[in-house]
Structures are given as structure tokens and as C-alpha cells.
Amino acid sequence: MGKRSQFSSNFGVIAAAVGSAVGLGNIWKFPYVAGQNGGGAFLLVYLLCVLVMGLPALITEMSIGRMAQTSPVSAFKKLTGNNHWTFIGVMGVLSSFIVMSFYFIVAGWTLEYICQSISTLSFSGMTSDELTEIFDEFSTNSFRPYIWLVVFIAVTGLVIYMGVQKGIEKGSKVMMPLLFAIMLYLMLHAFFTNDVSEGYEFYLKADFSKITPTVLIQALGQAFFSLSIALGIIITYGSYVKEGNVVTTCLQISILDTLVAFMAGLVIFPAVFSYGIEPSAGPELAFVAMPAVFSQMGGGIVFAILFFLLLALAALTSTISLYEALVAMLNDTFGIKRGLANLIVGLAVLTVGIIVCNSINGHSIFLICGKTCFDWCDLITTNYLLPIGGLALMIFFGWVYDQKKVHDALMEFGMKEWFYKIYIVLVRFIIPIIIILVMLNQFGIFENLKN
Numbered sequence: 548m549g550k551r552s553q554f555s556s557n558f559g560v561i562a563a564a565v566g567s568a569v570g571l572g573n574i575w576k577f578p579y580v581a582g583q584n585g586g587g588a589f590l591l592v593y594l595l596c597v598l599v600m601g602l603p604a605l606i607t608e609m610s611i612g613r614m615a616q617t618s619p620v621s622a623f624k625k626l627t628g629n630n631h632w633t634f635i636g637v638m639g640v641l642s643s644f645i646v647m648s649f650y651f652i653v654a655g656w657t658l659e660y661i662c663q664s665i666s667t668l669s670f671s672g673m674t675s676d677e678l679t680e681i682f683d684e685f686s687t688n689s690f691r692p693y694i695w696l697v698v699f700i701a702v703t704g705l706v707i708y709m710g711v712q713k714g715i716e717k718g719s720k721v722m723m724p725l726l727f728a729i730m731l732y733l734m735l736h737a738f739f740t741n742d743v744s745e746g747y748e749f750y751l752k753a754d755f756s757k758i759t760p761t762v763l764i765q766a767l768g769q770a771f772f773s774l775s776i777a778l779g780i781i782i783t784y785g786s787y788v789k790e791g792n793v794v795t796t797c798l799q800i801s802i803l804d805t806l807v808a809f810m811a812g813l814v815i816f817p818a819v820f821s822y823g824i825e826p827s828a829g830p831e832l833a834f835v836a837m838p839a840v841f842s843q844m845g846g847g848i849v850f851a852i853l854f855f856l857l858l859a860l861a862a863l864t865s866t867i868s869l870y871e872a873l874v875a876m877l878n879d880t881f882g883i884k885r886g887l888a889n890l891i892v893g894l895a896v897l898t899v900g901i902i903v904c905n906s907i908n909g910h911s912i913f914l915i916c917g918k919t920c921f922d923w924c925d926l927i928t929t930n931y932l933l934p935i936g937g938l939a940l941m942i943f944f945g946w947v948y949d950q951k952k953v954h955d956a957l958m959e960f961g962m963k964e965w966f967y968k969i970y971i972v973l974v975r976f977i978i979p980i981i982i983i984l985v986m987l988n989q990f991g992i993f994e995n996l997k998n
């Protein structure tokens with residue numbers, strides 16, 4: 548095996564990890580999940596989940612990668628010398644595959660919306676009903692979503708083919724700050740030109756009665772999804788790092804990621820209420836609300852194109868991370884050459900992507916228990932695989948792996964002793980207990996006990 552590529556600087560790894568974290572999860576998924584789960588109540592629970600569970604889990608994964616210096620599947624074997632925990636890596640790889648099978652489709656939608664912004668002159672004069680119609684017509688079209696799916700997979704494969712450092716690092720350094728700037732502008736624009744009161748009230752005022760177990764599981768899953776954790780992908784990133792303080796790095800990643808999601812809500816919810824869109828509209832929310840904003844904005848066309856372009860690029864840095872994890876696994880574990888591994892992953896994702904795309908098209912053979920494959924992939928990863936993956940990681944790092952080695956490694960990676968004391972309680976007790984309770988509740992155990 549050749550020498551593993553390294554990031555040229557700590558900034559490189561932050562840029563790449565933020566690139567992986569910030570994506571459709573922040574701007575497309577976060578607002579719609581928040582909209583379906585009571586707005587402010589969800590936001591509050593989400594922020595707590597990021598702080599109490601997301602950040603420690605991120606530190607854990609990054610540290611495992613840094614200790615093992617290899618990709619997820621091999622990492623556990625390398626650390627423990629046996630195969631008992633390899634399943635975490637394997638499960639992670641399978642889960643990233645499931646994430647990719649719907650993620651690439653939505654990534655493709657962003658490309659369609661770049662074109663739509665141009666052809667409709669930034670959706671000018673359209674009502675929210677017309678915008679919903681445009682979305683429905685496109686997403687069930689039997690040609691265009693497939694083309695964009697192919698394009699997105701091909702572009703991702705190409706970037707990976709060009710190499711970790713050049714592809715990921717250079718890209719993220721320019722794209723992320725730009726996306727951040729445009730979100731900031733849109734947020735201020737909404738604030739100064741619209742009546743934002745209703746939107747802010749929905750999004751920022753927590754109605755505690757709306758905090759239910761469902762809200763908790765959705766927030767937890769979304770926090771893990773948004774930070775790109777629990778699937779072992781950050782292990783790969785960690786394996787590219789040799790120096791720098793792991794806590795600072797992870798803190799920066801979490802803050803930036805959460806800020807982008809928060810800002811997306813501040814842009815989308817005022818629009819939702821001004822244009823009469825349902826906050827619980829589901830996956831179409833961002834693709835109806837954002838065009839509604841641009842349709843009424845001076846210079847809307849420039850902002851619309853720029854926004855969807857940057858969203859596509861943010862999605863790209865995320866698909867790169869999902870895709871790279873599989874390529875690295877095939878390469879490290881099975882010794883398959885990267886070029887061939889790249890091709891295998893591309894074709895596999897394309898095949899599943901086409902099936903999932905068909906299910907959105909309403910072909911009933913692709914409906915399982917009345918839900919589309921798209922909904923299933925999203926549900927299975929967010930509500931089950933991510934929490935279970937997170938739980939397995941916590942048990943491994945907090946209980947199974949030699950605690951002296953854990954402590955020494957974390958000190959070497961720059962963690963302070965006082966922080967370690969909090970961190971280890973979270974990793975050993977708090978996070979596993981919360982995840983177990985949430986999972987038991989999902990399987991209806993508590994309901995059965997009551998009866």
C-alpha cells in the first residue's frame with residue numbers, strides 16, 4: 548500500500564470536513580425537517596443534540612481515524628487486532644451507500660434549478676402554487692432527474708479521480724466562504740424587506756409542548772447527518788491528519804455547520820409565511836421557498852443562479868466525502884486500484900439512484916408500505932442507521948477500547964484534562980443512554996409497557 552495522502556495543513560482538513568458537513572443537509576433537509584417538527588421546538592432540541600452528542604461524536608470519529616491512520620473498515624482491526632468491531636466500519640460503508648442513493652438525486656435537483664433560474668428569469672411573477680407545480684412536474688419527469696443524477700455522479704467521480712488534496716482541499720477553500728456570504732446576504736435581505744415576524748415566530752419561538760420523542764429522534768438523526776458523523780466517514784478524514792488540536796478542529800466544524808443550517812432557516816421560514824407555503828411541505832420546501840424569494844427580489848436572477856450553483860457545489864463537497872469513503876475502503880481493504888474502485892462505486896450508486904428516482908416517479912412497484920424508496924432511504928439512515936452507528940462508536944471508544952490508550956491519544960491530540968472529564972462521561976454514559984432510550988421508543992417498547 549502506498550503512503551496515505553496527507554492534508555497540507557490543518558486548515559485543509561477543516562475546509563474539507565466543513566465541505567463534507569455543509570451540504571444539502573443544511574439548506575435542503577434541515578429546514579424541511581424543522582418545518583415538519585414544530586419549528587422552534589425542533590431548533591432548540593437540534594442545538595442541544597449538536598452540542599451534547601454531535602460534537603463529542605465528531606471528536607471520537609476524528610480521533611479514531613487519527614489513531615488508526617486508515618479508512619473505517621480497516622481502522623477497527625488495526626486498533627484492536629481483531630475483527631470484532633469491523634462491523635462498525637462495514638455498517639458505515641453500507642449506510643453511506645444508502646445516503647448516496649437519495650443524496651445524489653437531490654444534488655441533481657440543484658443543477659436543474661440552476662437551469663430553471665435562467666429559463667424562467669428567476670421564476671419572476673410566479674405564485675407558490677406555480678412553483679410547487681414546477682417542482683412536481685420536474686421531480687416526476689421521466690428524463691431530466693436521471694440526466695442530472697448521471698451528471699452529478701460523473702462529476703464527483705472525476706474530482707475523486709483527480710486526488711484527495713487537489714480535488715477536495717482547493718475546492719472547499721473557495722466555495723464554502725462564498726456560500727456563507729450569499730446566505731448571509733439573503734438573510735439580511737429577508738430581514739430588511741419582508742415582514743419576517745411570523746416566520747421568526749415559528750422558527751425561533753420554542754413551544755415546549757411540541758417536544759416529542761419523534762422530535763428528539765429527528766433532531767438527533769439530523770445532527771449526525773449534518774455533521775457527517777456516525778457512518779465512519781470522518782475516520783477517513785481523521786486518517787489524513789497528523790497534527791493540530793482535535794477539539795478546536797471539531798468545534799470549528801460544528802459551529803460552521805450549525806450556523807449555515809440556522810441561517811438557512813432564517814431565510815426559508817420568513818419566505819414560507821410571506822408566500823403562503825406550508826412549513827411542513829416536506830422535501831420540496833427549499834425548492835419552492837427559495838425560488839419564491841428570488842421571484843420577488845431585485846437582481847433575483849443573479850442571486851438565484853449563484854445560490855443554486857453554490858448549493859450544487861456544497862452538495863458536491865458532501866458527495867465527495869461519501870464517495871471517497873467507499874473508494875478508500877475498496878482500496879485499503881480489498882487492494883482494488885483507486886481508478887477501478889472509483890468506477891465500481893459510480894456504477895453501483897447510479898444503479899440504486901435510478902431505482903430510487905423511479906420510486907419518486909410514482910411507479911407503484913417501487914413503493915414499499917406506501918412509502919417511496921426515497922423516503923425509506925432517508926428514514927432508515929436518519930432514524931436508525933445513524934443513531935445505531937453513533938451508539939456503536941461510543942461503546943467502542945468509551946468501553947471496549949483500552950481507556951488508557953484513549954486518554955493518552957486524546958491528550959496527544961490536544962484535548963485538555965477538564966474537557967476530557969466531561970467528554971468521557973458523555974461518550975460512556977449520556978450519549979449511549981439517550982440513543983438507547985430513543986431507539987427503544989422507536990420500536991414501540993414504551994407503548995407496550997404502558998399497556
Ligand code: TRP
Nearest residue numbers: 568570571572573772773775865
Ligand atoms: N453532512 C452532509 C450534509 O449535511 C451529508 C453527508 C456527507 C453525510 N457525508 C456524510 C451524512 C456522511 C452522513 C454521513 O449535507
